[in-house]
Amino acid sequence: DAGVTQSPTHLIKTRGQQVTLRCSPKSGHDTVSWYQQALGQGPQFIFQYYEEEERQRGNFPDRFSGHQFPNYSSELNVNALLLGDSALYLCASSLAGAMGNEKLFFGSGTQLSVL
Amino acid sequence: GQQVMQIPQYQHVQEGEDFTTYCNSSTTLSNIQWYKQRPGGHPVFLIQLVKSGEVKKQKRLTFQFGEAKKNSSLHITATQTTDVGTYFCAGQKSSGSARQLTFGSGTQLTVLP
Numbered sequence: 049d050a051g052v053t054q055s056p057t058h059l060i061k062t063r064g065q066q067v068t069l070r071c072s073p074k075s076g077h078d079t080v081s082w083y084q085q086a087l088g089q090g091p092q093f094i095f096q097y098y099e100e101e102e103r104q105r106g107n108f109p110d111r112f113s114g115h116q117f118p119n120y121s122s123e124l125n126v127n128a129l130l131l132g133d134s135a136l137y138l139c140a141s142s143l144a145g146a147m148g149n150e151k152l153f154f155g156s157g158t159q160l161s162v163l
Numbered sequence: 164g165q166q167v168m169q170i171p172q173y174q175h176v177q178e179g180e181d182f183t184t185y186c187n188s189s190t191t192l193s194n195i196q197w198y199k200q201r202p203g204g205h206p207v208f209l210i211q212l213v214k215s216g217e218v219k220k221q222k223r224l225t226f227q228f229g230e231a232k233k234n235s236s237l238h239i240t241a242t243q244t245t246d247v248g249t250y251f252c253a254g255q256k257s258s259g260s261a262r263q264l265t266f267g268s269g270t271q272l273t274v275l276p
Contacts, residue, residue: 081263090169090251090266091206104263138205151196152264154205 050075052141052155060161061129069124069158073141079103080122081152082114083138091138097122098144126160134162165190167254169267177275182239184270186252193255195228195235196264201248209237242274 053072061067073080079098083091093106097116116122120141126133136159140152166189176182186195194213198206210219212228212235219226225238235252249271253264 083266090167090253090268093263093265096263106263151208151211152198152206153208156205 052139052153054137054139054155054158056158057156058159058161060163062163063129063131065129065162066125066127067129067160069126069137069139069160070121071124071139071141071155072121073139074153077141077143077153078120079142079144079150080116080120081140081142082122082124083140084108085136085138085157087135094124129162131162134160136160165254165256165265167252167265167267169252169270171270172268173271173273175273175275176242178244179241182242182246182272184237184250184252184272186235186237186254186267188233188254188265190233190256192232195232195255196253197226197235197237198251198253198266199248200251200269204248206251239272242272244274244276247272247274 052074055070081096082094085091094108094112095105095114096103100116111127113125136157138157139155142150142152168187170185194211196211197209199209200206210226215232216230217228223240227236239246249269251266251269253266255264
């Protein structure tokens with residue numbers, strides 16, 4: 049039973065570039081959430097995708113966008129990269145629950161460095 | 164917006180000593196979850212608390228949810244070196260349709276052998 053997989057594991061970009069991160073959820077899960085974790089901080093919610101639509105969004109600019117595919121996998125796109133976008137990007141999958149109290153299964157993350 | 168605060172930020176203990184981390188939310192929560200992140204790793208789900216005043220135990224770990232559903236704590240009895248890592252609480256709001264989890268800043272635990 050495969051867990052949450054993310055690619056790539058590491059990425060180095062320069063300011064102004066664009067990046068795409070990928071995530072495959074745990075088998076049987078239909079919901080994907082993306083988090084940004086700066087060094088020494090807790091994960092910050094970017095957005096959540098369910099049924100191929102963005103269902104919830106955190107306090108991130110429009111430079112951050114995403115997509116969910118019919119097989120539930122997801123992509124996170126960041127345009128016009130800033131130095132401050134350097135962080136660990138975590139994907140978490142879950143099974144949509146009626147009360148919204150689903151637990152998250154995290155991938156190992158993509159470490160993005162912006163130079 | 165919703166804020167979740169955790170204290171302390173860092174804790175160093177001698178192996179065998181107890182450890183407690185506290186979590187406080189600015190808003191009433193529908194539930195609170197706890198995660199552990201080992202150095203260089205990713206957060207791993209530990210437990211979820213839903214009911215007011217709920218207490219749950221996992222071996223040496225005891226989790227509590229406050230009566231007002233705005234605070235929580237994690238207590239580890241007789242710490243071991245395997246307990247090293249950062250412990251995060253994550254709260255989900257009671258109101259509206261928000262499904263996002265808001266994470267605290269975490270408590271980084273170091274256990275000295």
